[in-house]
Amino acid sequence: MAERLILREMVRRWRPNAAPSGITGILTKEIYEQQYSYCTATATDGEKCEKERNYDQWLILPPFTPAADGCSIGKKLSGQPADTNMTALKWILKCCPHLPRCLVQKLFRLRQVRKECSNTETKEQRPKRIGAKDLVDIGDRVLLPRSVDGKPPSPPTEKSIFNEEELKFVHSLELYKDPAIIVINKPPGMPVQGGLGIRRSLDELAAKYLRHDYTESPRLVHRLDRDSSGILVMGRTQLSTTILHSIFREKTFGASNDVPGSKRILQKRYWALVIGSPRRHQGLITAPLVKVVVDNGKSERITVVDNNHTVSAQHAVTEYRVIASSSCGYTLLELSPLTGRKHQLRVHCAEVLGTPIVGDYKYGWQAHKKLGHQMDSTSDLRPDNKMFKVKHETIGLDLENGSISDKHFSLHLHCKRMILPNISMALQHSNRISDLDAVRMESIKLDAPLAPHMQRSLDLLN
Numbered sequence: 134m135a136e137r138l139i140l141r142e143m144v145r146r147w148r149p150n151a152a153p154s155g156i157t158g159i160l161t162k163e164i165y166e167q168q169y170s171y172c173t174a175t176a177t178d179g180e181k182c183e184k185e186r187n188y189d190q191w192l193i194l195p196p197f198t199p200a201a202d203g204c205s206i207g208k209k210l211s212g213q214p215a216d217t218n219m220t221a222l223k224w225i226l227k228c229c230p231h232l233p234r235c236l237v238q239k240l241f242r243l244r245q246v247r248k249e250c251s252n253t254e255t256k257e258q259r260p261k262r263i264g265a266k267d268l269v270d271i272g273d274r275v276l277l278p279r280s281v282d283g284k285p286p287s288p289p290t291e292k293s294i295f296n297e298e299e300l301k302f303v304h305s306l307e308l309y310k311d312p313a314i315i316v317i318n319k320p321p322g323m324p325v326q327g328g329l330g331i332r333r334s335l336d337e338l339a340a341k342y343l344r345h346d347y348t349e350s351p352r353l354v355h356r357l358d359r360d361s362s363g364i365l366v367m368g369r370t371q372l373s374t375t376i377l378h379s380i381f382r383e384k385t386f387g388a389s390n391d392v393p394g395s396k397r398i399l400q401k402r403y404w405a406l407v408i409g410s411p412r413r414h415q416g417l418i419t420a421p422l423v424k425v426v427v428d429n430g431k432s433e434r435i436t437v438v439d440n441n442h443t444v445s446a447q448h449a450v451t452e453y454r455v456i457a458s459s460s461c462g463y464t465l466l467e468l469s470p471l472t473g474r475k476h477q478l479r480v481h482c483a484e485v486l487g488t489p490i491v492g493d494y495k496y497g498w499q500a501h502k503k504l505g506h507q508m509d510s511t512s513d514l515r516p517d518n519k520m521f522k523v524k525h526e527t528i529g530l531d532l533e534n535g536s537i538s539d540k541h542f543s544l545h546l547h548c549k550r551m552i553l554p555n556i557s558m559a560l561q562h563s564n565r566i567s568d569l570d571a572v573r574m575e576s577i578k579l580d581a582p583l584a585p586h587m588q589r590s591l592d593l594l595n
Contacts (some may be wrong), residue, residue, distance in 0.1 A: 191260075191276040194228045196251065197269045221246060221275055222265040230371050232281065236277060240277065241265040247276040275354065295341070303342040309579055313373035313557040314366055315343055317353050318581040321362040321543055322530050325353060339367060355381050355473065360492070362584040363403070363548025373556050380553070398576070400552040403468040403478060404456070404583070406537075406545035406590055407488035410464045415454035418481045421446040422474050434495065435476040437484045449474045451481045459594045463537070464488060467549075478546065491590070492542035500577045501542070535586035538593055543586045551579045 197219060225237050225246075240246050244586055247260035249386040251272025258275050269275065309316040319325065319335060327334040340350035351367035354377040368374030380399055420437045423446045438446050452469040459465075466488075468478050479496050489497020535543025555575040583591070 136455040150549055174501065181413040190279050192279050193246065193249075194225065194275045194277065194282055196272045196274050198271065210354070219269050220265065221263050221267050221269055224269050224275055225277065228275075229277075229281075236281075238265060240281070245278050249274040249276065255424055283459075295477055299338065300342050302326060303338050303436055307343070308364070308581060310345075311555075311577075312556045313369060313560060314354075314377070315339075315369055316579055317343075317365050317367070319357050319361055319362050319548075320532055321535070321584050321586070322532075324359045325356055325365060329336070335365065343367075351482065354378060358476065358479075358544070358546070360544035361546040361548070362581075362587070364401075364551045364579050364581045366551070366553070368556075373560065376556055377553075384508065398552075398554050398574070400550075401470060401548060402550040403470070404467045404547045404549045404587075405468055405478065405482060406491045406587065407464050407466055407482055407486070408491060408497065408504070409462060411455065411466075411486040411488055416452075418449075418451040418453065418485050420449060420481060420485050422449045422477065422480060423447070424475075435474075435480050437480060447474050448472060449477050451478060451557060453481075453486070457594075461594060463590075463594055464493065465591065467595075490546050491537065492544035493546070532585050536589040536593065538589070539586075543584075545587050545590060547587055549580070549581060549583070552576050553579075 222237060222241065226232070226234060229237075236485050241264060244262050246263055248263040248267070248269065249260040250258070251270060251274075263275075306317040306320065307315065308318050317335070317339070323333070323335055324331050325335045327337050336351075336353055343351050347369055349370055350367055352371070352374040352375060354366045354368055357363065357365055359528065366377065368377050421440075422478055423438045424433055424435055426432075440446070450471040454467050456465040456467050460489075466482070468482070470477055474498070479490055479493050483493065483496040489500045535541065553576065555577055558575055582588075
């Protein structure tokens with residue numbers, strides 16, 4: 134009993150740094166080290182369990198790798214310097230393209246996004262909060278709340294009801310198809326995008342009938358006015374759509390520094406039959422556009438402004454040349470928009486050249502009035518008006534009438550030709566963006582047959 138008391142007293146007074154003396158001291162130190170090792174192991178396991186328990190609350194995205202994204206490829210093809218920096222927002226949208234951008238931005242505002250650094254010095258630190266514009270380094274991992282589902286939505290189980298006539302009609306519009314894009318010849322009178330009061334739109338029909346063997350639906354890359362016709366490009370995947378968006382956007386942004394006649398990787402050429410004839414055979418129109426509200430706010434229209442420094446003014450540039458003239462007072466123009474503004478070609482023809490496009494009652498109603506065509510100047514010609522005899526009941530379009538021989542004209546504006554880079558080839562080099570060269574990149578040349586009403590008008594003039 135006395136020996137136990139003495140041993141207990143020795144353990145209480147013993148210090149880890151003190152040298153052991155005798156057998157009792159050696160045994161006492163071994164007992165202490167075992168207890169210390171057990172406590173340390175228990176604490177480490179506890180921290181590890183706590184860390185694993187914390188990670189269960191997060192959706193961990195793959196480590197950042199500097200592979201080229203769609204915007205970088207598009208800028209490189211456009212001759213612009215590619216942005217190699219990757220923000221946290223861009224990386225999340227790239228890893229989870231199905232997540233709405235507004236939802237991701239809300240997570241950043243609520244400070245619910247974390248980043249785990251790959252740097253060895255900070256690897257043991259807890260993930261830190263980051264902002265949407267914070268940059269991520271190679272190997273960094275971004276963490277989202279587990280409540281955000283990181284898996285893309287499963288495809289709908291219900292099968293769409295296919296209409297055989299619709300299927301044949303939509304497939305007849307197809308001009309070109311490769312693994313990256315699909316191009317259609319848009320008919321006049323059909324909107325490219327759905328909305329309030331729109332029964333059918335091209336994006337809806339493309340999603341239904343132009344998927345082919347792809348799981349993704351074709352996506353719109355640019356727009357055409359409802360009453361115009363011609364080439365409409367759609368991306369077949371999210372990546373190819375992003376590349377094309379970047380190319381079309383860079384085309385508009387860089388138009389102010391564009392030199393007429395220089396080689397451009399994206400070229401669009403429209404044919405327009407106009408009333409009258411421009412003073413010059415060819416030229417360059419540089420006239421800023423602005424949107425104004427008319428009819429007490431019931432409608433809006435685009436007009437030319439003299440001051441380019443107006444707050445809401447948009448820079449707009451159009452090249453034009455005369456293809457042919459007629460003794461009947463009509464002229465066929467080739468229009469090349471260097472920018473992509475709403476109603477740009479229609480306004481430039483009507484207000485700058487003084488030659489409104491045939492069938493454009495919105496911007497050329499006075500010229501049509503002189504020809505005996507009276508219509509409401511604030512509304513476009515719509516295929517649901519009573520004046521149309523619908524020949525294609527399935528689609529709801531009249532593709533037969535509207536030439537200059539008919540009582541009412543359809544819009545004679547057609548996207549005839551387009552040259553754009555081969556996106557499918559660019560995607561083969563997507564991991565080596567430095568190898569991309571717009572000069573050596575192959576181009577795709579597209580040509581769309583004229584709409585029936587416009588072809589009939591040209592035949593009559595010839």
